[in-house]
Amino acid sequence: MIATFNSIALWTLVKREMIRSLKIINQVIWPPVISTLLYVFVFGLALGSRIQNVQGVSYAQFLIPGLIMLQTIDSSYGECSSSIFQGRFMNSIQEMLIAPMSALEMVLGYVLGSLGRAVLIALLITGLGALLVHTWPQNWLLYFVVLCMVSMLFSSLGLIFGLMAEKFDHLAVLTTFVITPLTFVGGVFTAASMLPPLLQRLELVNPIFYTIDAFRRSYTGQGFLPLWQSLGMIAVLMILSLAISFRMMASGYKLRT
Amino acid sequence: MSQPAIEIDRLVKRYDDFTAVNGVSLRVETGEFFGFLGPNGAGKTTTINAIVGLARANSGSIRVFGHDTQLEWREARRLIGLAPQEYNFDRYLSIRDVLIFQAGYFGLRGRAVKDRADMLLERFGLASKANQEYMKLSGGMKRRLTLARALIHQPKLLILDEPTAGVDVELRLELWHLLRELNGDGLTIFLTTHYLEEAEELCKTIAIIRGGKIVTQQSTESLIADGARLQDVFLELTRA
Numbered sequence A: 001m002i003a004t005f006n007s008i009a010l011w012t013l014v015k016r017e018m019i020r021s022l023k024i025i026n027q028v029i030w031p032p033v034i035s036t037l038l039y040v041f042v043f044g045l046a047l048g049s050r051i052q053n054v055q056g057v058s059y060a061q062f063l064i065p066g067l068i069m070l071q072t073i074d075s076s077y078g079e080c081s082s083s084i085f086q087g088r089f090m091n092s093i094q095e096m097l098i099a100p101m102s103a104l105e106m107v108l109g110y111v112l113g114s115l116g117r118a119v120l121i122a123l124l125i126t127g128l129g130a131l132l133v134h135t136w137p138q139n140w141l142l143y144f145v146v147l148c149m150v151s152m153l154f155s156s157l158g159l160i161f162g163l164m165a166e167k168f169d170h171l172a173v174l175t176t177f178v179i180t181p182l183t184f185v186g187g188v189f190t191a192a193s194m195l196p197p198l199l200q201r202l203e204l205v206n207p208i209f210y211t212i213d214a215f216r217r218s219y220t221g222q223g224f225l226p227l228w229q230s231l232g233m234i235a236v237l238m239i240l241s242l243a244i245s246f247r248m249m250a251s252g253y254k255l256r257t
Numbered sequence B: 001m002s003q004p005a006i007e008i009d010r011l012v013k014r015y016d017d018f019t020a021v022n023g024v025s026l027r028v029e030t031g032e033f034f035g036f037l038g039p040n041g042a043g044k045t046t047t048i049n050a051i052v053g054l055a056r057a058n059s060g061s062i063r064v065f066g067h068d069t070q071l072e073w074r075e076a077r078r079l080i081g082l083a084p085q086e087y088n089f090d091r092y093l094s095i096r097d098v099l100i101f102q103a104g105y106f107g108l109r110g111r112a113v114k115d116r117a118d119m120l121l122e123r124f125g126l127a128s129k130a131n132q133e134y135m136k137l138s139g140g141m142k143r144r145l146t147l148a149r150a151l152i153h154q155p156k157l158l159i160l161d162e163p164t165a166g167v168d169v170e171l172r173l174e175l176w177h178l179l180r181e182l183n184g185d186g187l188t189i190f191l192t193t194h195y196l197e198e199a200e201e202l203c204k205t206i207a208i209i210r211g212g213k214i215v216t217q218q219s220t221e222s223l224i225a226d227g228a229r230l231q232d233v234f235l236e237l238t239r240a
Helices: A007-024 A030-050 A059-090 A105-131 A140-164 A170-186 A197-203 A209-219 A226-248 B044-052 B073-078 B094-103 B111-123 B139-151 B170-184 B194-202 B230-238
Strands: B004-016 B016-029 B035-039 B059-064 B080-083 B158-163 B188-192 B203-212 B213-219
Touching: A007 A059, A007 A105, A007 B094, A030 A059, A030 A105, A030 B094, A059 A105, A059 A140, A059 A209, A105 A140, A105 A226, A140 A170, A140 A209, A140 A226, A170 A197, A170 A209, A197 B094, A209 A226, B016 B044, B016 B059, B016 B203, B016 B213, B035 B044, B035 B194, B035 B213, B044 B059, B044 B080, B044 B158, B044 B188, B059 B073, B073 B080, B073 B158, B080 B139, B094 B111, B094 B139, B111 B139, B139 B158, B139 B170, B158 B213, B170 B188, B194 B230, B203 B230
Parallel strands: B035 B188, B035 B203, B080 B158, B158 B188
Antiparallel strands: B004 B016, B004 B059, B203 B213
């Protein structure tokens, strides 16, 4: 009797993704932690000492949730896009394609594997924040809800680009020209309230602004936007991105001829 | 009479304007050692890809032990083990984990899977390399690992795409011996090869494909009756 949902295959893929992350730990786990450490020292502690409190906390404390989002977005996209592209490139993804494994199980496997890596990185940076600048989440439920939604949004986006890419170089297009710029202007280093009115309005068309604003609320209890608006935007984008990645996987896009 | 292991009915597969498989119909009986021969580009690998789900047919149907590969794909795939021509192992896993994770994708886990992985590694002479990465294996060992991985979920049908391509004579004979043993245990084997003596030695039935069409399917015995050499028959049938 074949189950209608192959949960063993799904968890096998999640485990495989976690093993992959740990095998390349110097490439994917430590760099975001080290770069966060540098951001905290340079921007938070050195330059930040000249900035007054933001949202009721020191600038260094204000930075931490934004930096967690920065690394969550980067690692989620990077994990899924490179893993699936490498699987296509090496043909190792055929191990799954010939198995009784559905598109849904494959999408969830990649996305949850990527979430595992994002949570690990986020917790390490959270630990750094607690240790160095004495800040930690006040609302752990909101912390994990936003973390999971954002990771799933960007890992499914990684799946889409990992499926579309013809060479490794293509994977960097989205990060270099879209994700990184939008993340840096999306509130990692500045609160929207610090910006002039025109830029505040422009922030509203930056999807990453919503992710950082919602996540920072789990630390400071304050946000520029109402929580429902930020969470609603993240949820819509996540569902859309997951639906597109599922559709591409189900159609066998660049996987089955 | 038992259900055929593979039943292909008027399979057509096109890539843009090129028709790779053009109305192929085949029947492979359960327990048979079946040879599928043809020159390069004749449609062998496309047919295999259609059977295992890597290629989607434009028309026609494929049944594996009675299960339609489109409608009952989970059941059909569960019964197939594929040993592809190219090595496509997961580079992040050890040799033993390659087998265990493959079983996982097929919905299997637990002690029984680990024991079977160890048994296969032992049987294929890979036990001492169990914790190494596949890239450290010799060509012959990689070939054996391909077979072991195809067998980890205990399929009823083993599809071999050029299993002895590029291996030395000694290993080829060793692989022949293993394949005969597996077939003797009741496993149906579907083999493509460019080595005609291999097909002659191992296969009970042979089909020859040319330009996406089957040009003959008959028992090896009748194909080389009257002292004909398989090579001559092959060349005659596949010559443009």
